[in-house]
Amino acid sequence: MRTAATCAALALALPGIQASAQQDSAETRELQPLEVFQRSEDLLFRVGYRLATANADFCPQTVRASGMLIHDAESYGDPVAVRRLFGLHGDIGVQAVAPASPAAAAGIERNNTILTINGQTIAQDWPKTDPRWQRVFGLRDAIDGALALGALDITWQTPGGTIRxxxxxxxxxxxxxxxxxxxxxxxxxxxxxxxVGERFPGLAYEEAAFAAAIAHEMAHNILRHPQTFHEIGWKRKLVRLSERDADRLMPWLLQNAGYDPQAAIAFMRRWGPKHGGWIFRKRSHDGWDERVEFIEAELATIEAAKQSRTDGRADWSMFFKQELPRELPEK
Structure with missing residues (x-):
């Protein structure tokens, strides 16, 4: 399994990334599978960062994020080909950078090569691991730890050879x-x-609708649904309520990230009819048309919540009402 390992775990979809000459040339030819994968990772990362940072004031816990996603050429089947494809001068490359993030402000761009982290060189202090994916997760944790303590010193090299x-x-x-x-x-x-699977249909949707799908899954984490059902076991009625809560929190997260909260409805109406034989008609879920109604009803509450602030955001930590009981029966 190949996954995206994030430095700070998250991304922001705003204009402003300066494309490299290598990226420009990719526009005039058919993309290779790894380039397609990279673009999908970039979209997911940017959207996730945007949702996660914009809602941080309302999450009960937070982490410090750099807005940079890394990957390890050695974790692929042909590391030499990966380094050649992305113009890397070493193994640890930048897979995505969130515009307006700390990493972007520092001048880090996609397909730069990470050389040192807090004075430790990748080549000498971060040797290859077995299994191969462990190194990038170790680097991610080191970066997160440095950010949690205050700051991260980082050195990188551009595809053209400039070291910064x-x-x-x-x-x-x-x-x-x-x-x-x-x-x-x-x-x-x-x-x-x-x-998110690389073949997830929502990756081809307009960004706001894709963001709605990501916001739904993020809502499960915010509301701690996976932990709850790990503790008490799978209970169909309660799962149905958890899905309803994730649907209803979805437009709040979109609103705060600068997306139109109506995108939650647009996603459901596009996804539901085509995929209605999948989760949307399981007995553990409401029908997609019912889910649209729940989301539509939530929009009025969001509008009211916005009036308590001057920045256009809606404080779901104060105004959102869960249907899933906070005190659940024991397993």
């Missing part, structure tokens, strides 16, 4: 990571991550 160094301070984000999984077509939440 900067000190990065993180920003607050809700503690959910966003990872793209190969050979999968669904989206899910596990309590700490939102996992």
């Amino acid at each position: 160094t900067a000190t990065i301070e993180g920003v607050d984000a809700c503690p959910t990571r966003f990872e793209l999984i190969d050979s999968k077509s669904n989206a899910a939440a596990d309590g700490e991550r939102v996992l």
Whole structure:
């Protein structure tokens, strides 16, 4: 399984990433599968970062995020080909950067090569691991740890060979990571991550509708649904309520991230009829048309909540009412 390992776990979809010459040339030819995968990771990362940072003021816990996603050439089947394809000068490459993030402000761009982290060189201090995916997760944890303590010193090299160094301070984000999984077509939440398959149909939707799908899964993590059902076991009626709560929280998260909360309805109306034989007609879920009604009813509450602030955001930690009981029966 190939996943996206994030430095701070999250992303922001605003204009402003300066494309490299290599990226420009990719527009004039057919993309290779790894380039397609990279673009999907970039979309997921940007959307996730945008949702997670914009809602950080209302999450009960937060982490510090850099807005940078890394990957390890050695975790692929042909590391030499990966380094050549992305113009890397070493194993650890930048897979995505969130515009307006601390990493972007420092000048870090996609397909830069990470050389040192807090004075430790990748080549000498971070040797290859077995299994191969462990190194990038170790690096991610080291970066997160440095940001949690205050700042991260980082050195990188551009595809053209320029070496740069900067000190990065993180920003607050809700503690959910966003990872793209190969050979999968669904989206899910596990309590700490939102996992999206590379064949998930929502990746082809307009960004706001895709963001709605990600917000739904992120809502499960915010409301701690995976942890709850791990503790008490799967109970169909309660699962149905948890899905309803995730649907209803979805437009709140979109509103605060600058997306039109109506995108939650647009996603459901596009997804539901085509995929109605899947989760939307299971007895553990309401029908997609019913889910639209629940979301529509939530929009009025969001509008009222916005009046208590001057920044256009809606404080769901104060105004959102869960249907899933906070005190649940024991297993």
